[in-house]
Amino acid sequence: xxxxAARSAPELLRLRGIRKEFPGVVALDGVDFxxxxxxxxxxxxxxxxxxxxxxxxxxxxxxxxxxxIELQGRRIRPRSxxxxxALGISTVYQEVNLVPYLTxxxxxxxxxxxxxxGRIDWRxxxxxxxxxxxxxxxxxxxxxxxxxxxxxxQQMVAIARALDQNARVLVxxxxxxxxxxxxxxxxxxxxxxxxxxxxxxxxVSHFLDQVFAxxxxxxxxxxxxxxxxxxxxxxxxxxxxxLMLGREVDEQSLSRRPDxxxxxxxxxxxxxxxRRGAVEGVTLEVRPGETVGLAGLLGSGRTEAARLxxxxxxxxxxxxxxxxxxxxxxxxxxxxxxxxxxxxxDRKSAGxxxxxxxRENIALALQARRGWLRRLSPKRQRELANRFIEALxxxxxxxxxxxxTLSGGNQQKVILARWLASEPRFLILDEPTRGIDVGSKxxxxxxxxxxxxxxxxxxxxxxxxxxxxxxxxxxCVLRDRRQVGSLEGAGVETGEILRTIAxxxxx
Amino acid sequence: MRRSLHPTVWTLLxxxxxxxxxxxxxxxxFHVGVRDGRLYGSLIDVLNHSSPVLLAxxxxxxxxxxxxxxxxxxxxxxxxxxxAALMVTKGQAPLAQVAMVAIGVGLALGAWNGLxxxxxxxxxxxxxxxxxxxxxxxxxxxxxxxxxxxxxxxxASVAGGSVWGMPNPVMVAAAGLALVAVLxxxxxxxxxxxxxxxxxxxxxxxxxxxxxxxxxxxxVAGVGSAVxxxxxxxxxxxxxxxxxxxxxxxxxxxxVVAGGTAMTGGRFTLLGTVVGALILxxxxxxxxxxxxxxxxxxxxxxxxxxxxxxxxxEEFRAKVLARRAAA
Numbered sequence: 001x002x003x004x005a006a007r008s009a010p011e012l013l014r015l016r017g018i019r020k021e022f023p024g025v026v027a028l029d030g031v032d033f034x035x036x037x038x039x040x041x042x043x044x045x046x047x048x049x050x051x052x053x054x055x056x057x058x059x060x061x062x063x064x065x066x067x068x069i070e071l072q073g074r075r076i077r078p079r080s081x082x083x084x085x086a087l088g089i090s091t092v093y094q095e096v097n098l099v100p101y102l103t104x105x106x107x108x109x110x111x112x113x114x115x116x117x118g119r120i121d122w123r124x125x126x127x128x129x130x131x132x133x134x135x136x137x138x139x140x141x142x143x144x145x146x147x148x149x150x151x152x153x154q155q156m157v158a159i160a161r162a163l164d165q166n167a168r169v170l171v172x173x174x175x176x177x178x179x180x181x182x183x184x185x186x187x188x189x190x191x192x193x194x195x196x197x198x199x200x201x202x203x204v205s206h207f208l209d210q211v212f213a214x215x216x217x218x219x220x221x222x223x224x225x226x227x228x229x230x231x232x233x234x235x236x237x238x239x240x241x242x243l244m245l246g247r248e249v250d251e252q253s254l255s256r257r258p259d260x261x262x263x264x265x266x267x268x269x270x271x272x273x274x275r276r277g278a279v280e281g282v283t284l285e286v287r288p289g290e291t292v293g294l295a296g297l298l299g300s301g302r303t304e305a306a307r308l309x310x311x312x313x314x315x316x317x318x319x320x321x322x323x324x325x326x327x328x329x330x331x332x333x334x335x336x337x338x339x340x341x342x343x344x345x346d347r348k349s350a351g352x353x354x355x356x357x358x359r360e361n362i363a364l365a366l367q368a369r370r371g372w373l374r375r376l377s378p379k380r381q382r383e384l385a386n387r388f389i390e391a392l393x394x395x396x397x398x399x400x401x402x403x404x405t406l407s408g409g410n411q412q413k414v415i416l417a418r419w420l421a422s423e424p425r426f427l428i429l430d431e432p433t434r435g436i437d438v439g440s441k442x443x444x445x446x447x448x449x450x451x452x453x454x455x456x457x458x459x460x461x462x463x464x465x466x467x468x469x470x471x472x473x474x475x476c477v478l479r480d481r482r483q484v485g486s487l488e489g490a491g492v493e494t495g496e497i498l499r500t501i502a503x504x505x506x507x
Numbered sequence: 508m509r510r511s512l513h514p515t516v517w518t519l520l521x522x523x524x525x526x527x528x529x530x531x532x533x534x535x536x537f538h539v540g541v542r543d544g545r546l547y548g549s550l551i552d553v554l555n556h557s558s559p560v561l562l563a564x565x566x567x568x569x570x571x572x573x574x575x576x577x578x579x580x581x582x583x584x585x586x587x588x589x590x591a592a593l594m595v596t597k598g599q600a601p602l603a604q605v606a607m608v609a610i611g612v613g614l615a616l617g618a619w620n621g622l623x624x625x626x627x628x629x630x631x632x633x634x635x636x637x638x639x640x641x642x643x644x645x646x647x648x649x650x651x652x653x654x655x656x657x658x659x660x661x662x663a664s665v666a667g668g669s670v671w672g673m674p675n676p677v678m679v680a681a682a683g684l685a686l687v688a689v690l691x692x693x694x695x696x697x698x699x700x701x702x703x704x705x706x707x708x709x710x711x712x713x714x715x716x717x718x719x720x721x722x723x724x725x726x727v728a729g730v731g732s733a734v735x736x737x738x739x740x741x742x743x744x745x746x747x748x749x750x751x752x753x754x755x756x757x758x759x760x761x762x763v764v765a766g767g768t769a770m771t772g773g774r775f776t777l778l779g780t781v782v783g784a785l786i787l788x789x790x791x792x793x794x795x796x797x798x799x800x801x802x803x804x805x806x807x808x809x810x811x812x813x814x815x816x817x818x819x820x821e822e823f824r825a826k827v828l829a830r831r832a833a834a
Contacts, residue, residue: 336714
């Protein structure tokens, strides 16, 4: 069955008007999604688009505030993952949700073991597991421990288990992230076969090539909203990427360009920086007062590049020159001493220290640079905190409030303040505007403009291309963990960035 | 917005209640007299006998604040006591020298724990379990499995002597408290400990020397336990490798937790730990003076700590208050 035939196939699963809120954010806002029997349907979107929330609603992990789910015309309300499996909706995650210390067969029958005279019939379990795996062309000893096999095989066991539980809908959430090319191909082979057997497969992957290789249709989400449903055969990569990133080029983004790039010699030169399995070929220059953007889809290696530059991971090739002198950045502490700063993407888990006060959070990096013996006096800490609370407009009753109790936007400003207080000369901002309200976004952009004028070099990472265009003099584009292009001057505009991200010639 | 009260307040309340109960039930509990130029009485007893726990619990507070735990306290006590007893019986070493060596032993053992946790990345409970188990063995090897008794006036004066009428252990514990308080609050060490315990990844990315901070916490715990070991062996004028400091780590953990520092790391309170240690010892002393069978001590302690922890729990207070309001 190919894409055209799938379009006429019966609807298997129908989600209508799904709405899901979390405190402070609307994760899904009236999203529709239709999966037909015998199709592979890719769910596309950047971080925070709502993909995983939608999957969790479908698989019973979250209950939606509004909207309906119909499976083969019957209204369903999965209350838990277990519930969803019983209804015929199975999920296989990137990290296999099975028990590595048990055998393949034990995992296969876990929770529904065949019994004989009140005892588990292991012979029967082994036989069934071997048979089910053979259907997927996987030949392993069912009595071997699951953990002794590659992740690819473990995923096959998880898929076999799902099929054995009469799955009609199979959700594959980033199954290919840890597989090599050959394993991906055999997974795709299995997916195509299952499609022919009439299964509906919901596929999530951030590798564009893979998505185009295997999908019949795409559903694209952005910021919790549905932005389009398209047949794969009639969609170009450029169109898909444009939908994912949003391409409403408004006048503002044309009028608000950064000041011309300063002519000073570069303070930071990066040549072919890379780390196996993380990112390769990062080459860029930053002048004082210049902002360089890193653009690319989620998983393209943007954050990995930033971590290499800040010493959070060690590069295994390439070189970094700071003011002409070669440096090996060994650790974040070392980067801090070189006057680098890094606002990480993952604000909650890597940015804030939630139970410490706004004051302590703001003083943290400066204090770390001074060392533990030379403590900033409480008076200086308060001055520092109050200065940045005012300058950045941090909404907090006072400097002693625990940072964990502030809103996302204000937490982000506190982390920015932490780095500004450390008086950096080079600042890395990884998605500083994600998940914060529009007002705070505008304030952060304004702040970046001020910092540029003060001569700070910055590396700016954002999924929102308009932001990148507004803020950056130069943009490096990454695709599939490799730098594929570099734009500057008039080339820094959304269309050109999109074409470079999409690549692949069909643009 | 209403500010929630500091958790130490509830610990303090528990101590006050306990003392009030004694005021009502135990005649003479608050009597403090002077005998041979030395203060005596139940209150002085409480302070005196809580000093080993307190010395161990100060370092434990820092360790727990980094999201760790140190189970080796009792073993360090035993080793330090054994070393001290050997030095005065075999070598007639002067007290100053004995104290220096004991502190050195504490530093070395603390460094061992810190190394396992911060450099090798072993889980704190497992890492310190190594020394908890092997430390008793080391102490037994040092003493040949014998209880070494001594009459050395220097070492005996650690527990027996007094300064300005206050027993020496109390003065040593007070000095330890002052030192750790200075380290924690007059330098940035305390804030860094809290940052490491609260969000290690964020602390690391902010340039906090996470490994050194953890190592530092275990060093303080090691030294505190070693000094506690001197006091313990001086109380009994003997080094008993099997029983010296037995379960002291658990008392120290209880004192820390009852004091309001959470096992999940982050914010810590040294004052709370002091109050926690005093509660434990007040309970023990109360039981002894009331003539309750000693076997009850552990059970009563456990119940008391449970009550203090429940008092500190906002959820529990909210539930109880809600039920009251409904009734």
